[in-house]
Amino acid sequence: MLNRFCIAFGFIAGPCAIALAMQLWRPRRHPSLSSKYAAQLRERISEQEADFNNNEDAAIMVFYGSVTGNAEMYAKALVADLRERGGDVALVDPSTWRHLARRTPSELLFAPKSNEGKAIAVFVIATTGEGEVPDNFFPLFSEMQAAIRDGTKEGKQPFQRVAYAVFALGESSYRYFCRAGVSVGALLHNGGGVELLPIVLSDARSPTRDDLFDEWEENLSQKLQEVCGVRLREMPCNPPQPQLIFRFVTDMPADRVPFAPPPSLLEPSVQCPGQFVLEAKTRKTEMREDGSYVLHLAFGFGDHMVSYQAGDHLGIYPVNPPDVVEAYRQVLNISEVEWTKPVELCAPVNARARASLRNTLPARVTLCTVFERYLDLCGKPRKSMLRLLARCCENPQEQNSLLGILCGKYKPNISGCTESVPEMLCQGYSTVLHYLKTFPSCCRGFDVGLFVEAMPRIQPRFYSIASDILSHSTSVEIFVRIVPHGVNSTYLHHLTPGDRVTAFVRKSTFHLPLKCRGRPVVMIGPGTGVASMIGFCHRREMIMKKQPQVEHGPMVLFFGNRYRASEYFVPEELRRW
Numbered sequence: 001m002l003n004r005f006c007i008a009f010g011f012i013a014g015p016c017a018i019a020l021a022m023q024l025w026r027p028r029r030h031p032s033l034s035s036k037y038a039a040q041l042r043e044r045i046s047e048q049e050a051d052f053n054n055n056e057d058a059a060i061m062v063f064y065g066s067v068t069g070n071a072e073m074y075a076k077a078l079v080a081d082l083r084e085r086g087g088d089v090a091l092v093d094p095s096t097w098r099h100l101a102r103r104t105p106s107e108l109l110f111a112p113k114s115n116e117g118k119a120i121a122v123f124v125i126a127t128t129g130e131g132e133v134p135d136n137f138f139p140l141f142s143e144m145q146a147a148i149r150d151g152t153k154e155g156k157q158p159f160q161r162v163a164y165a166v167f168a169l170g171e172s173s174y175r176y177f178c179r180a181g182v183s184v185g186a187l188l189h190n191g192g193g194v195e196l197l198p199i200v201l202s203d204a205r206s207p208t209r210d211d212l213f214d215e216w217e218e219n220l221s222q223k224l225q226e227v228c229g230v231r232l233r234e235m236p237c238n239p240p241q242p243q244l245i246f247r248f249v250t251d252m253p254a255d256r257v258p259f260a261p262p263p264s265l266l267e268p269s270v271q272c273p274g275q276f277v278l279e280a281k282t283r284k285t286e287m288r289e290d291g292s293y294v295l296h297l298a299f300g301f302g303d304h305m306v307s308y309q310a311g312d313h314l315g316i317y318p319v320n321p322p323d324v325v326e327a328y329r330q331v332l333n334i335s336e337v338e339w340t341k342p343v344e345l346c347a348p349v350n351a352r353a354r355a356s357l358r359n360t361l362p363a364r365v366t367l368c369t370v371f372e373r374y375l376d377l378c379g380k381p382r383k384s385m386l387r388l389l390a391r392c393c394e395n396p397q398e399q400n401s402l403l404g405i406l407c408g409k410y411k412p413n414i415s416g417c418t419e420s421v422p423e424m425l426c427q428g429y430s431t432v433l434h435y436l437k438t439f440p441s442c443c444r445g446f447d448v449g450l451f452v453e454a455m456p457r458i459q460p461r462f463y464s465i466a467s468d469i470l471s472h473s474t475s476v477e478i479f480v481r482i483v484p485h486g487v488n489s490t491y492l493h494h495l496t497p498g499d500r501v502t503a504f505v506r507k508s509t510f511h512l513p514l515k516c517r518g519r520p521v522v523m524i525g526p527g528t529g530v531a532s533m534i535g536f537c538h539r540r541e542m543i544m545k546k547q548p549q550v551e552h553g554p555m556v557l558f559f560g561n562r563y564r565a566s567e568y569f570v571p572e573e574l575r576r577w
Contacts, residue, residue: 009113009372036405038421043502043518058088059088059089059120060122061112061119061121062075062078062079062091062123063090063137064091064122064123065124065133065141066126066331067126067128070169071169072093072124073456074124075124077384078217079091084235085233085234085235086238087224087232090283093329098141102521108161109147109159112161117227117229118161120162120164120230121162121163122164122220123185125137125169125181127171128180130176131176132179132180132509133180133183133184134180141187144184147159148187148190148191151191157191159187159191159192160192162192164185164194164196165180165197166184166199167181167202168182168185168199168200170201170203172276173205173347175520177201182199185199195226196217199324200216210384214383219483225525226576232508238387239445239450240391242451244345245345245357245449246449247344247449248341248367249343252364254362254366257363258333258374258502259272259317259366259373260272261274262274268503269505270506272321273315273503274302274504275302275500275501275503276501277498277499279297279300280296281297281301281495281496282295283295284296284570286566286567291483292484293479294480295481295493296477296479296569297477297495298476299314299478299501300475301568306469306505308310308468308469309511309539310465310468310512310535310539312506312511313465314463314465314478314506315464315504316460316488316502317490317502317504318458318460318488319373320377320378320487321378321491324433325377328377328433331437331440332446332448332451333443339366339368340366340367341366342366342379344356344359344361345453346360362374367448370445373458373459374453374457374458374575376459377432379433379456380511381431383406384403385455386435387406389435390442392442392446394441395439398442402442404440432504448546464530464532464535465476465478465531466534467534468536468539476505478531481527489572512536512540518551520553521553522558523556524558525558525563526560530559532561537555537573539556557574559574
């Protein structure tokens with residue numbers, strides 16, 4: 001009996017032991033997806049911690065929440081000006097702020113530099129979606145909400161030792177104009193914060209938004225001195241010192257792509273976009289009198305893992321036109337040898353170890369690629385950029401003229417075009433290139449590294465997606481109205497199937513309801529605004545095929561355009577449904 005029991009036990013225990021050994025051995029040989037993902041996250045967190053070591057000791061913290069880059073640009077200009085005037089100030093992207101990850105519940109969210117003083121927190125915030133804060137600001141916004149909830153329970157005011165100011169960006173045509181900035185200001189007020197200035201709501205439609213920011217910055221500087229005891233000197237007139245370190249890299253080659261690709265387990269994003277392949281390009285309308293027309297574009301995901309649905313947006317990074325890039329090279333006197341060398345724009349990892357540098361550009365690329373891919377060369381210059389040009393002018397007469405333009409005394413005489421200015425820049429608005437040519441002495445005082453640091457970064461253009469992952473699992477489609485002299489329009493116009501674009505999908509809250517049941521859905525899509533509606537129809541069609549037993553209400557789509565004969569570009573789609 002005992003022998004039979006031992007034999008039976010051996011038959012059972014043997015395979016179990018082998019299986020257990022295999023399970024223990026397998027992860028060492030083939031790391032799991034989760035372990036790879038965790039390792040990548042640890043690596044990124046360690047990089048972020050190093051990047052922000054020098055931010056936690058600053059007396060003034062400037063936080064920004066940005067979608068298209070405008071809020072970030074204003075925040076950077078504010079930080080640069082305060083530093084020039086001797087202020088101890090730091091620029092903080094909340095999504096990579098180390099203090100959020102390391103803070104314990106007993107620590108203050110905004111800690112004063114001294115026991116007697118107050119923390120100084122300045123916020124420059126855009127609004128996105130349905131009055132929401134930008135993605136990069138959401139981690140801090142959540143912590144602020146949690147601090148208010150905890151303070152309410154305990155009868156405390158979590159921000160009573162915070163002096164703050166808010167500059168909100170928005171567009172008045174939207175229902176939730178500047179709501180994100182207003183929400184942040186309300187949290188700070190309800191938490192007992194000391195408001196240095198009333199919140200300023202800036203409208204993207206207003207041509208005086210730069211003037212509004214300049215006035216707000218001047219008032220803020222005055223309050224920082226009067227209320228917080230910050231010592232600021234007068235703004236110097238000589239060319240500013242670069243905040244970053246520009247260098248040519250001779251011992252390493254340029255990176256293969258201009259933007260770091262996303263890790264293998266993550267989707268392309270605005271920070272790590274992917275390389276999408278143009279699979280189809282179809283012209284859908286005739287050209288209008290103004291030269292515009294509609295294109296239908298289909299992009300494949302290539303090797304990237306992408307999830308999306310109708311209502312999301314495709315973000316595409318533009319490329320500056322070659323003639324514009326070459327014009328900047330010539331006016332800045334950049335040699336062809338320097339033009340092809342890899343460069344980096346570096347920030348010290350921490351204040352004590354300047355030998356340890358981090359490249360702030362998306363990748364290590366040639367100087368030519370920096371001008372092609374990273375700098376907004378065709379946009380209207382901000383006043384902060386024009387002030388910088390004035391400080392770099394070596395000719396006093398040119399400097400006075402440029403300062404006169406800034407204060408409204410003169411109008412820039414740059415409406416006419418010459419052979420040295422590309423055609424696309426001669427459309428009744430000015431660019432930095434116009435000013436560089438009109439005031440050539442500023443080029444002699446303008447180091448190329450300072451120019452790269454000061455110029456605003458080119459921002460992705462967003463297009464409503466006209467497909468759905470249920471019907472287009474490996475590609476995404478969009479409708480684009482090509483506008484003459486538009487930066488991305490010019491870029492997309494010259495693409496051919498097989499070309500790659502730097503792109504990503506931005507998630508939206510504008511989606512087809514999950515539980516429509518038998519209710520009808522009415523959609524109105526004028527012009528290229530019909531794109532997301534076409535995507536909704538694709539999604540509903542696939543859902544009806546997968547769930548034929550479920551009752552689905554009708555979908556009614558109204559499409560409109562200027563001329564039916566030449567601009568009815570979705571007849572097949574409308575007839576299909």
